[in-house]
Amino acid sequence: MSQKQEQIYLGIIGLLILIISILGGWYLTRSNISLLPSSDPVAQNLPREETTLPSVESFSVPEGPSIRDTPLVNAPNYIYLFTHTEDPFNHELSEDRWWRVGSMLESIASTFPSSNISWTIEFMGSDAKTISDRNPETGTVDYLLSLKEQGLVEFGYHAHHDPTYMNRPQNSLSTSPSYEETYEALWSWITCEKDPLYGGCVAERGGGLEAVLSAFGEVEIVTGLGIGTGVQYERSAGSQAVRELLPNRWLGFGIPDHGAVASNKEITTAKLSLMELLTPTHETSSSTFWMDNAIRINDDAPLENLNINKLTEGARLVEASLSSLDGTRPHVLNAGIADKFLYSVDKTSPTVWGYAHPESPELPSISIKPTKDIEKGYKLTQEALEYLAQLVSNDSTKSFVDSQDVVDLFTSEDYWNVTEEELKQMALWILNEWGNTPPNLVYDGEDFYSLSDAFALLHEGLQGSYPAEGIVSMVYGPWSLKKNSSSEIEISTEDFSTLLRGNLYTDNQIQETYKVGNQTLTSTQVLYAMSYLFVLGQEGVSMDRITIPQTQSAPLTYGILEDLGCTDCLDTAWSLKPARFQD
Known part of the structure; x- marks a missing residue:
């Protein structure tokens, strides 16, 4: 290489080094990368100091979200086919339902493959065991499982008619039972094997819900579990007992429209009042709502006067009811098929008769419909199913749905995962809607949440945590009303923050009272204070003391539940919220 070439070569190398230096500095600047020791505690892996917000003497709560409602156009409607089995005694008559209606579904699925017809059969524990014991002889369980494999059938548990009405642990509960007493009674009810004629546990496990799981391998819905005779409210104790066996249970039934309820004017009025509160927009309807941390399907949609719950009456009545749908809001409609009255005369329940006549529990011939009437019932059922298919x-705009479909209609990733901004809107809603009672529900500008949801989400948010799961509809409200109302008080923010750094729950349940400094607060007062403190932080200010106004301790829904027969059910009142369609 000549001297001139060597000089050119060295010059090029020098130029490249200069360019690389310039580009490297630009990259480090753009990337916020420093070659010097960092003063940032995160970069040094040191604890970050808490930011001290400027303190203010007074604070005006900003406006929160307001509900704006627009009727929908061509809203979808969904049909949930179900059966409550309710007969462990009249084997041939009862089991004939599964073969004959199952055959109808197979035929319909072949003729109308796009219908996606689905049937939910809810067994009692006693008849699940009976049908299993008889399976080697009849093959009925095998047939039902084959329908399940075809996607035509799923299974659930209906607790109400398990043996017997007079001999069940709930009946021994006092008028104001503790959570622990109620939990033990309902846990026993859904797990112990019972004498099919006289009731009472004959084995600690293997009955109730567990009998259905054993027979069919799944329980997709749980209904009819109540704290007393004719009171089908699970409360937090029942819901938690079910979730011990079914951690992902999200579906149940709501307020019935038959039996003693149908003739009780006070209950009918209270039901309408409750549904009016829980149907705030056209994205909700009175056919569904949340209660005791599960979505509930009512027997009917009382505000819209919709009921297709008896397909045994044929297509004509179903068509007439569905024709009233105006497309302005979606519904999930219970459609009952193949019930006990296909073969038993009206108002003659096989379980009522059997428990009252344990020496001869089968229906007497006078209580069984003539063959021609039974055949007519099956014919009308087939006509109704074919019409719907x-x-x-x-x-x-019309669809059949199974249990998971229903859950998916009312939940979404956005619903489960509450963001910081959504939580701020919820806190603002709580503060702005608080009169002399806490609000009945909580709103983030789009979705609806319960008081229990808000309490748990605010507790997490005040720690700077916004978990993606495990909060919404997982925490239960305070068990009972220990204090009807409270006067205006001031609390120390420092004392309150100390409370919030601890555990506010007992077995996933909000406590009834909390100690803040030397003062005792109700859970309602804690909810208000958390909402206020969260909004302060979001607005970038702090206060040394927070004033909690004079307030009733329970929302208005607490009194409505009393009228519905659920006495002192504060936990259930805190769980109520509208079921908003997410599509």
Whole structure:
């Protein structure tokens, strides 16, 4: 290489080094990368000091979200086919239902493949065991499981008619039972094997819900579990007992429209009042709502006067009811098929008769319909099913749904995962809607949440945590009302923050009272204070003391639940919220 070439070569290398230096400095600047020791505690892996917000003497709460409602157009409607089995005694008559209606579904699925017809059969523990014991002889369980494999059938548990009405642990509960007493009674009810004629546990496990799981391998819905005779409210104790066996249980039934309820004017009025509160927009309807941390399907949609719950009456009545749908809001409609009255005369329940006549529990001939009437019932059932199958095949706004479909309609990733901004809107809603009672529900500008949801989410948010799961509809409200109302008080923010750094729950349940400094607060007062403190932080200020106004301790829904027969059910009142369609 000549001297001139060597000089050119060295010059090029020098130029490249200069360019690399310039580009490297630009990259480090753009990337916020420093070659010097960092003063940032995160970069040094040191604890970050808490930011001290400027303190203010007074604070005006900003406006929160307001509900704006617009009727929908061509809203979808969904049909939930179900059966409550309710007969462990009249084997041939009862089991004939599964073969005959199962055959109808197979035929319909073949004729209308796009209908996606699905049937939920809810067994009692006693008849699940009976049908299993008889399976080697009849093959009925095998047939039902084959329908399940075809996607035509799923299974659930209906607790109300398990043996017997007079001999069940709930009946021994006092008028104001503790959570622990109620939990033990309901846990026993859904797990112990019972004498099918006289009731009472004959084995600690293997009955109730567990009998259905053993027979069919799944329980997709739990209904009919109540704290007393004719009171089908699970409360937090029942819901938690079920979740011990079914951690992902999200579906149940709501307020019935039959039996003693149908003739009780006070209960009917209270039901309408409750549904009015829980149907605030056209994205909600009175056919569904949340209660005791599960979505509930009512027997009917009372505000819209919709009821297709008896397909045994044929297609004509179903068509007449569905024709009233105006497309302005979606519904999930219970459609009962193959019930006990296919073969028993009206108002003659096989379980009522059997428990009252344990020496001869089968229905007497006088209580069994004539063959021609039984055949008529099956014919009308088939007509109704075929009508619905053709309807949903030709109308994109109508669909059959199974249990998971229903859960998916009312939940979404956005619903479960509450963001910081959404939580701020919830806190603002609570503060702005608080009169002399806490609000009945909580709103983030789009979705609806319960008081229990808000309490747990605010507790997490005040620690700077916004978990993606495990909060919404997982925490239960305070068990009972220990104090009807409270006067205006001031609390120290420092004392309150000390409380919030601890555990506010006992077995996932909000406590009834909390100690803040030398003062005792109700859970309602804690909810208000958390909402206020969260909004302060979001607005970038702090206060040394927080004033909690004079307030009733329970929302208005607490009194409505009393009228519905649920006495001192503060936990259930805190769980109530509208079921908003997410599509």
